[in-house]
Amino acid sequence: MTTQHPDDLAVTQVRGQDDLVAVSPNLGAGYVPVDEDADFVPPKGRGAASFALGTSMAIDNSEGGVSKTFFPQMMTAFHVGNAELGLINSLSMFARMIFGPGWAIAADKFGRKKILFIVTGLWGIWTAATAFAQSWNQLLILYGISLIGTVASEPITNGLLGSLYKKSERGKAFGTVRGTSSMLGMAITPLLGQLGDNPNGWRYAMVIMGVLSLVSGILILIFVKEPERHGDKIADDPDAGIFKWADVPKLFKIPTVAATVPMLFLITSMVLFGFMGKFWANDLGFGVKNAAYLYTAFQAGAMISAFLGGFLGDWFQRKFGHKGRIILFQLYAVAFAVMTYVAFQIKFGFGPYMAIVFVLGLVFSVGFSGCVLPMISSVTPKQLSATGFAVLFSLCQGLITAGMSIFVGKISVGMGLQQAILFFVTIPYLLNAIYWFVYYRIYPKDVAMQGERTRLIEQGIF
Secondary structure: OEEEOOOOOOOEEEOOOOOOEEEEOOOEEEEOOOOOOOOOOOOOOHHHHHHHHHHHHHHHHHHHHHHHHOHHHHHHHHOOOHHHHHHHHHHHHHHHHHHHHHHHHHHHHHOHHHHHHHHHHHOHHHHHHHOOOOOHHHHHHHHHHHHHHHOOHHHHHHHHHHHHOOHHHHHHHHHHHHHHHHHHHHHHHHHHHHHHHOOOHHHHHHHHHHHHHHHHHHHHHHHOOOOOOOOOOHHHOOOOOOOOHHHHHHHOOOHHHHHHHHHHOOOOHHHHHHHHHHHHHHHOOOHHHHHHHHHHHHHHHHHHHHHHHHHHHHHHHHHHHHHHHHHHHHHHHHHHHHHHHHHHHOOOOHHHHHHHHHHHHHHHOHHHHHHHHHHHHHHOOHHHHHHHHHHHHHHHHHHHHHHHHHHHHHHHHHHOHHHHHHHHHHHHHHHHHHHHHHHHHHHHHHHHHHHHHHHHHHOOOO
16 A cells, blocks of 8 residues: 655655655665755744744743742742642643643734733733732732743744744754743843842742743744735635644544654653752752752753754754654653653762753753654644644643642652652653654654645645
């Protein structure tokens, strides 16, 4: 059985083979490269737009990071512990799950740039308001409202990147934005960390992040330009990739997308990041200020990792074809598992430990910027791009991570946070390296079928 190439019916894909082939009378079957970017014209100002989007992501991530870095101070102020840390960590995931798709719908209806300005910029007032909470319940309410806005930028940003960079540069695109985000976060975190010796430092940090949110919103207005639409409204544009609930079942007709949902259960790094600041400050005894420095070292590594991951992902694809990103992710998963074991199961002095944390960050971003995000972008028909990112990384990953954060917070009360990290972070990443063997069979075919599926959707028959 063969699958016809979507752009050339004379080119087929032989069952059991990962690449497209054409049969030649003299040479037999041979690989046929497809120029999928032939008609792509890079939009003007995309470098500045990428910087603005990265700034937006950095501010949103840093807002969420305040609760993690300064939680030891909140523990003292409101007399709470690990279980409550798991709860507050889960709020961002629940917000991502519940409101992420809604923001995507609003962005498609009113314009992605306008919605990004609101959720990244104006919404910062709620972050500032969190500083004035007088009880744990007040903190949960105000912080929860602030998170409703901060979770919106990632799915909208991911959708915009598809129009700024050609398919062969998707690793570069995601790597640039995530790298910019990490670079700015690396500057913000140690500055906020200077407030670690002040019992009310977390309050000042919340106010500062609220103000920076407004600044990032202004950058979005100035530098980000949405792609031209073919219709009068975004809903009339077949290239816009708008979010629609009705499109969700179509997504899961794509094997790579369907296989990604169970894979997300083994992406437990988001759970780890919710607890590691408290682990550094209290469990290892380094204190809030030094924990902020450690987080800065992690972000320094993550900044390099984001660019490196994008470069490696594109290089592995050029070197090994569509199998390349799969190979890279498996290497990444094993490396991240090893580094989490070293960083959280073995004791070091502060200086050597900072170097370990830097290497942990250096590994961190490779998997998503170089593999997962470009792969989803490469198999999802353009009309389903916004829906795909929102469903997978807002709805599904949000629900999974929220539930695991609450569970790890509660179970760590009994077994200890160190053991919880071993069983619910390190081991799942090793299992994920094994799970990714399923992609070798399905991903190359889904990439080849993306153009055909796009056309079928335009005809209303997919």
